Amino acid sequence: MQRRTLALVAANVILGAAVAVGTAVPATAAQDAAALVTTLTYDDSGARQYSTEIAQGAANWNAAVTNVRIVKATSGQRVNIRIVADPGWPQATLGPVRSTGSAQVWFGKQAVDQGYNKVRIITHELGHNLGLPDRRTGLCSDLMSGSSAPVSCNNAQPSAAEKASVQRNYATGLASRQVPATIVISDAA
Numbered sequence: 001m002q003r004r005t006l007a008l009v010a011a012n013v014i015l016g017a018a019v020a021v022g023t024a025v026p027a028t029a030a031q032d033a034a035a036l037v038t039t040l041t042y043d044d045s046g047a048r049q050y051s052t053e054i055a056q057g058a059a060n061w062n063a064a065v066t067n068v069r070i071v072k073a074t075s076g077q078r079v080n081i082r083i084v085a086d087p088g089w090p091q092a093t094l095g096p097v098r099s100t101g102s103a104q105v106w107f108g109k110q111a112v113d114q115g116y117n118k119v120r121i122i123t124h125e126l127g128h129n130l131g132l133p134d135r136r137t138g139l140c141s142d143l144m145s146g147s148s149a150p151v152s153c154n155n156a157q158p159s160a161a162e163k164a165s166v167q168r169n170y171a172t173g174l175a176s177r178q179v180p181a182t183i184v185i186s187d188a189a
């Protein structure tokens with residue numbers, strides 16, 4: 001009896017989580033939810049000096065949203081996000097990039113030299129790849145405020161509104177919609 005109760009509770013928890021990300025078929029809800037997650041791969045071989053910060057930026061997004069994941073590409077795997085070091089200001093192509101698409105980040109040294117937080121820089125640029133535009137609010141609590149926030153701003157976490165926006169960009173039914181990553185956002189301060 002005890003065991004049966006626990007199993008029911010567990011089933012309800014799984015069902016609840018699946019419903020939260022927009023799945024409608026209870027019988028295979030957990031499986032459907034997993035299938036709806038977009039996984040994007042990144043390659044940082046052109047920006048090895050920033051590999052620690054890049055991994056942290058991806059981890060920040062993975063902790064913030066559930067509809068899309070950013071993982072380091074394994075050898076020979078298709079690359080969705082190519083990250084390269086660049087002497088200028090950071091730039092990125094505007095997504096949302098899909099699992100069949102390609103995006104790029106230029107990890108601009110000029111922002112690093114000016115003292116901007118490197119994890120904030122890459123998390124911001126990945127935000128562009130995930131479909132977020134710049135919003136120069138000046139607020140450190142906004143990730144997409146970029147360099148309009150003070151140089152001393154170390155926040156590398158998206159705000160609730162920014163998380164919700166990315167969740168929508170990768171929500172059910174939109175995952176197959178292709179957006180060519182042809183717009184480059186330049187983050188010169």
Ligand SMILES: [Zn+2]
Pocket residue numbers: 124128133134146185186187
């Ligand atoms: Zn930007």
